[in-house]
Amino acid sequence: MEYTVQKLASLAGISTRTLRYYDEIGILKPARINSSGYRIYGQAEVDRLQQILFYRELGVSLDQIKEIVTDPSFDGAAALMEHRQKLLEKREQLDLLIANVEKTIAMTEGRFKMSNKEKFEGFKKKMIDENEKKYGKEVRAKYGDDVVNQSNAKVMNMSEEQYQEVTALAEEIKTILAAAMKTGNPAGELAQKAADLHKRWLTYYWKDYSKEAHAGLAQMYVDDERFKAYYDKDQPGTAEFLRDAIEIYTGIKK
Amino acid sequence: MEYTVQKLASLAGISTRTLRYYDEIGILKPARINSSGYRIYGQAEVDRLQQILFYRELGVSLDQIKEIVTDPSFDGAAALMEHRQKLLEKREQLDLLIANVEKTIAMTEGRFKMSNKEKFEGFKKKMIDENEKKYGKEVRAKYGDDVVNQSNAKVMNMSEEQYQEVTALAEEIKTILAAAMKTGNPAGELAQKAADLHKRWLTYYWKDYSKEAHAGLAQMYVDDERFKAYYDKDQPGTAEFLRDAIEIYTGIKK
DNA sequence: GATACACCTTTACGCAACGTCAATGTCAAT
DNA sequence: ATTGACATTGACGTTGCGTAAAGGTGTATC
Numbered sequence: 311m312e313y314t315v316q317k318l319a320s321l322a323g324i325s326t327r328t329l330r331y332y333d334e335i336g337i338l339k340p341a342r343i344n345s346s347g348y349r350i351y352g353q354a355e356v357d358r359l360q361q362i363l364f365y366r367e368l369g370v371s372l373d374q375i376k377e378i379v380t381d382p383s384f385d386g387a388a389a390l391m392e393h394r395q396k397l398l399e400k401r402e403q404l405d406l407l408i409a410n411v412e413k414t415i416a417m418t419e420g421r422f423k424m425s426n427k428e429k430f431e432g433f434k435k436k437m438i439d440e441n442e443k444k445y446g447k448e449v450r451a452k453y454g455d456d457v458v459n460q461s462n463a464k465v466m467n468m469s470e471e472q473y474q475e476v477t478a479l480a481e482e483i484k485t486i487l488a489a490a491m492k493t494g495n496p497a498g499e500l501a502q503k504a505a506d507l508h509k510r511w512l513t514y515y516w517k518d519y520s521k522e523a524h525a526g527l528a529q530m531y532v533d534d535e536r537f538k539a540y541y542d543k544d545q546p547g548t549a550e551f552l553r554d555a556i557e558i559y560t561g562i563k564k
Numbered sequence: 565m566e567y568t569v570q571k572l573a574s575l576a577g578i579s580t581r582t583l584r585y586y587d588e589i590g591i592l593k594p595a596r597i598n599s600s601g602y603r604i605y606g607q608a609e610v611d612r613l614q615q616i617l618f619y620r621e622l623g624v625s626l627d628q629i630k631e632i633v634t635d636p637s638f639d640g641a642a643a644l645m646e647h648r649q650k651l652l653e654k655r656e657q658l659d660l661l662i663a664n665v666e667k668t669i670a671m672t673e674g675r676f677k678m679s680n681k682e683k684f685e686g687f688k689k690k691m692i693d694e695n696e697k698k699y700g701k702e703v704r705a706k707y708g709d710d711v712v713n714q715s716n717a718k719v720m721n722m723s724e725e726q727y728q729e730v731t732a733l734a735e736e737i738k739t740i741l742a743a744a745m746k747t748g749n750p751a752g753e754l755a756q757k758a759a760d761l762h763k764r765w766l767t768y769y770w771k772d773y774s775k776e777a778h779a780g781l782a783q784m785y786v787d788d789e790r791f792k793a794y795y796d797k798d799q800p801g802t803a804e805f806l807r808d809a810i811e812i813y814t815g816i817k818k
Numbered sequence: 819g820a821t822a823c824a825c826c827t828t829t830a831c832g833c834a835a836c837g838t839c840a841a842t843g844t845c846a847a848t
Numbered sequence: 849a850t851t852g853a854c855a856t857t858g859a860c861g862t863t864g865c866g867t868a869a870a871g872g873t874g875t876a877t878c
Contacts, residue, residue, distance in 0.1 A: 316825065326826090331865060346873055348826055368668070369661050372864070387669060394665045397658060404655045407623050411648045414622070415641060570854065580855090585836060600844055601856055626835070 312341075313351040322359055337362060337376045368393065483507045487552060491545050496554035504552065505559035521560035528556035566595075567605045576613055591630045592616060622647065733765045741806060745799050750808035758806065759813035775814035782810035 315326040332338040333349065338359055340349035351359075358379060365375045370393055378389055483504055490500035512527070513519050531549045557563050569580040586592040587603065592613055594603035605613075612633060619629045624647055632643060737758055744754035766781070767773050785795055785803045795803040811817050 314826075325865080327865060327867085330827090335864095346826075347828090348873085368665050390665055390669050394662065394669065397662045397665065401655060401658050401662065404651060404658065407621075408648065408651045408655065411622050411644055411651065415644050415648065568855075579837080581836060581838085584856090589835090602844085603855085 311353060311356075313356065315349050315351075318351045318356065318359065321356070322363060324363070332359075332362070332372075335372065335376070337372060337379065369397065480511060483511060487548060488545060490555070491548055491551055496551055497558050501551070501555040502559055505555045508552070508556065509559070521562055525557055525560045525562040528553040565607060565610075567610070569603050569605075572605045572610065572613065575610070576617060578617070586613075586616070586626075589626065589630070591626060591633060623651065733761060733768070737761045737765060741795075741802060742799060744809070745802060745805055750805055751812050755805070755809040756813055759809045762806070762810065763813070775816050779811055779814045779816040782807040 313321065315329050319326045319329055329338070329349070333340065338355060341352035341355055342350050344350050361379055362375055365378060366372070368390070370378070370389070374389060374393070486500055486504045486507065490496075490498065490504050493500055495501060509519065509524060512524060516523070532553050567575065569583050573580045573583055583592070583603070587594060592609060595606040595609055596604050598604050615633055616629055619632060620626070622644070624632070624643070628643060628647070740754055740761065741758045744750075744752065744758050747754055749755060763773065763778060766778060770777070786807050795806060
């Protein structure tokens with residue numbers, strides 16, 4: 311039995327375009343081409359097409375199918391196992407997506423609240439990404455992956471209130487630190503207040519607080535140009551001043 | 565705060581190409597373009613990007629996102645509900661796929677068996693498609709949709725053994741019919757054997773057997789050119805001969 | 819023998835959401 | 849003045865075909 315494109319196409323329930331495409335990418339070439347240039351398929355091609363469609367229905371890519379059907383020694387079972395794994399991962403992702411969408415829908419008591427939530431979620435993620443981009447390598451090298459990951463996890467688990475607290479705290483530190491700078495005394499009341507607030511700020515990010523780590527971070531503010539630039543932006547010398555205040559606060563001098 | 569492409573990109577954890585694409589398709593245009601042609605984004609754009617990425621993570625298409633973020637009156641909740649439905653359907657499909665893949669893997673005790681199975685499944689489907697294409701309209705008009713659908717369902721439910729039996733039976737009918745033709749007697753032993761086998765062959769496709777329907781089908785073999793051509797291929801007059809034999813077998817003359 | 823009509827061919831653009839060069843211009847620092 | 853990092857606009861590649869467009873072939877009919 312011989313088939314032209316359309317005969318084979320309707321037999322297999324696919325389009326002629328698909329057959330021509332399969333010819334083009336070389337996964338199913340016609341048995342021969344007749345004198346008018348028509349593609350003529352035989353029984354062998356029907357069988358092969360059957361196989362191709364079988365794998366296609368399983369969601370295997372044509373590239374993979376090509377390997378399966380062209381290389382007779384190819385381990386189809388292994389390929390299927392692998393494919394199964396991919397499908398399972400895909401389903402997990404889908405489940406996550408669905409859960410998120412449902413959560414979002416549930417949270418939509420009026421558009422406003424959701425919009426805030428969106429921004430909030432985004433900002434938390436943004437903050438972490440930003441930090442990772444900027445300081446990720448050094449900080450991870452210094453404190454270890456676990457510490458950083460736990461810190462990031464802590465941020466992601468913050469409630470909106472906590473998040474607002476921590477940002478407010480950062481603002482307060484900046485303000486008080488600026489005032490303390492004017493006194494010039496890192497042991498003074500204002501500077502020590504700033505150091506104390508800085509400790510509270512830190513506990514939002516760190517799982518464990520220790521005076522040593524706190525003092526170490528203060529020193530890093532001075533050593534690392536980017537941290538230093540951040541603190542010195544308004545008043546040069548602020549980074550050093552903060553470090554001095556924290557060293558006095560913790561009683562640890564490096 | 566103002567951002568160039570790269571700043572915004574690294575802030576959001578996306579590529580600059582993505583930002584340029586979003587500009588191109590108009591879902592996120594920069595606040596302004598500076599004198600050198602650089603894209604400059606502001607706070608409003610950051611917020612909007614946050615929204616876009618939020619929906620993107622939920623798997624919403626950029627087209628949909630565009631509607632959501634450009635039209636403030638757009639009902640985001642409804643869109644999400646719809647999206648959720650789509651996701652659920654997707655998951656169902658995925659589950660089906662996974663089940664099929666697993667079934668196939670389980671059936672793979674050696675490559676050989678699976679390969680046969682594949683072919684077999686394909687052939688059954690092929691047979692039905694072929695029949696539907698060729699005779700579908702007339703047969704459905706003559707016998708009604710239910711009869712045809714039940715017949716197709718019967719084929720799809722055949723075991724491999726049954727399938728092989730039925731094809732073997734068809735072969736046997738052909739052989740015996742050819743021998744019977746030589747006797748020239750439709751009432752003879754060979755011709756009646758052929759008619760009997762034909763009845764058994766029919767019961768593989770028909771839910772109910774009746775002499776009337778059998779005789780009717782035999783007449784159709786003669787009336788329909790395509791059936792006639794099939795039977796007369798080797799010996800002209802075979803279709804008529806078979807009809808005569810079946811009329812005698814069933815005792816029904818039209 | 820002309821016409822109609824179904825079927826065949828190749829060529830090529832379109833789709834989603836970017837990735838990836840390529841060629842070229844700009845900014846800040848050495 | 850040069851380097852190096854960053855910016856720009858094209859434009860092609862990806863996946864699996866759908867969908868014309870422009871033209872040749874096969875068969876039946878008038």
